[in-house]
Amino acid sequence: MTEIDRTGDRAPVPADWTYAPAPESRDVVKLRERYGLFVGGRWIEPSETYETISPATEERLAVVGQASAADVDGAVTAAREAFANGWSSLPGSERAKYLFRIARILQERAREFAVLESLNGGKPIKESRDVDLPLAAAHFFYYAGWADKLEYAFPNRRPKPVGVAGQIIPWNFPLLMLAWKIAPALACGNTVVLKPAETTPLTALLFCDVLRQAELPAGVVNIVTGDGRTGAALVEHEGVDKIAFTGSTEVGKAIQRRLAGSGKKLTLELGGKAANIVFDDCALDQAVEGIVNGIYFNQGHVCCAGSRLFAQESIYEPLVDKLKRRLETLRVGDPLDKNTDVGAINSAMQLEKIQELVESGRAEGADIYQPPCRLPEKGYWFAPTVFTNVAQSYRIAQEEIFGPVLSVLTFRTPDEAVEKANNTPYGLSAGVWTEKGSRILWMAQQLRAGVVWANTYNRFDPTSPFGGYKESGFGREGGLHGLEPYLRFDE
């Protein structure tokens, strides 16, 4: 505990600001030894299994199914039957009731889901509790509201559901990505086969319990766990009408090639290398908080992370000084501790990728800064990192690191900032920090990015469309735009 100096006339002041541990209890989560595949409202025994672990401790959490092509076929068949046998013709107001129920149950069970998300994925509990869970519930609430208003959303276009949606999601926001995918699909009258990421299947499997509690008709949502082979089987299945994918650009391109000419609908939400641009007239301390949130939130495992900081030359030094001082206060460690700011890296593989890219940064000549912090011995960890003296051609300025690593670059004029920011194959997001409203609007028009945040970063809202340009993918999720990929408009 922090000692308080009570001697003398002054008001008591703590001798230091060390935080006492504040771990969240795991008791709220009742893990099963083994999970099957959720198909047609029932648990199916998979032919193959694998173990899922906690990346913070490498502790085994449960055995889960590795769905084969035959298992995927069973799930698509169940989804097709549920589509034909009532779900697609149910009035929108009835579908909305299920979505509202799911949203409310997620809120009621938020603590259980947040603890499990942190346990299986390594993210700090304060993020899963305050960001992932509220936003996941909000997505279901929001799309519940659209379910009976599709005719008004798309007047005179006779919107109809597409059919069976195959949805493949990554490990960085497991439950939130599930909500982004499932909520609009169901609101539009589709049925779903969803594949969670190999390393983070547990909240999706707990979600099956929510579906049962909400009495969603069997087969409307099917969940098949497994690695990339399961995802590929889902993409290749003839009975799937639409694929929604969030993940790496490489796999996204392979999926696009596979589906070309098939007539299946496709949306891709892929990687990014966002520019967070700080002008000399901004509120500097506020910008430092935005930079920290932009790149260290969720260990930097964020497709829209502000991984390239562009500092205007006139404020470069004070900005970097403040940033380094702020980094010293970040607490890295136990994801279940409520004080933790930066949790565990999601997997050994991801850690290796981060280490390799950081090594390339050093080798190419950038200066590295890491605050003094003791990393736990077990599990996968990486200290918050800032690179200065970075050239645009370095790999750390070009490639998505997907870890807590920031590359700092500089600019002199707004035109130069735009040119450098757009000098990337990606185009998912960007941040602008300035006091001038006119400059914000001008920058937002020039930046080739799906989302531009002004004087804030990493803000999400179900009413706002999200998606990219160029190699960051196509299609939008969220808002009214997020309905369109799940509808067809033919006569």
Ligand code: NDP
């Ligand atoms: P992937 O693109 O491999 O994973 C995304 C999802 O696709 C997972 O469910 C994955 O399964 C599945 N998948 C893998 N291969 C195939 C395939 N051939 N066909 C269909 N589905 C497939 O990303 P990684 O997890 O390998 O991460 C690699 C890099 O991608 C990261 O370092 C990061 O740079 C980037 N990334 C970007 C994300 C984003 O939100 N934009 C999210 C995640 C990663 P499985 O989990 O078993 O591999």
